[in-house]
Amino acid sequence: MERTRADQMGMIATTLNCLALADVLEQQGVDVRVQTAIEMRSLAEPYIRNRAIRHLDKGRVVIFGCGTGSPFFSTDTAAVLRAAEINADVILLAKNIDGVYSADPKVDPNAVKFDFITYDDVLARHLTVMDATATSLSMDNSIPVLLFALKDPENIYRVIMGENIGTIVKGTIVKEEKK
DSSP: OOHHHHHHHHHHHHHHHHHHHHHHHHHTTOOEEEEESSOOTTTSEEOOHHHHHHHHHTTOEEEEESTTSSTTOOHHHHHHHHHHHTTOSOEEEEESSSSEESSOTTTOTTOOEESEEEHHHHHHTTOOSSOHHHHHHHHHTTOOEEEEESSSTHHHHHHHTTOOOSEEEESOOOTTOOO
């Protein structure tokens, strides 16, 4: 399939996920807004930075769909872009792996999991935490990334409550630092 068309389909698919998540949160009494980078007015609000910030200031959860609205940019890059735009404190990145490793732990039994790692180390070692654009953008905007396993739905709660799971990617690591 042609890359641009495939990316457009992926953007639409993220909106389906956003609407599903919004529904679950609303059933729990959470006030939610879905904003999309591609206009879908009958399904969600168009992404407008100031509106997103206003919703957040009012205590609402804002879920961003459609990535950046442009092909050739990953959802990780879109997440970092939106985080930078709304001045987020951290990016919580749920993936199919429980943290950042020195190598692919499925291939290399000697792979070591990091509790902390710098953006520079991720880029220099070509680790696949996120794509290089997303990593560079989070580094340029000094937004830490906390990568943790998606497979356990309780992990989101654990991360929010400050439990020591996953890997933190940030600018500098202090030797005595503990998560």
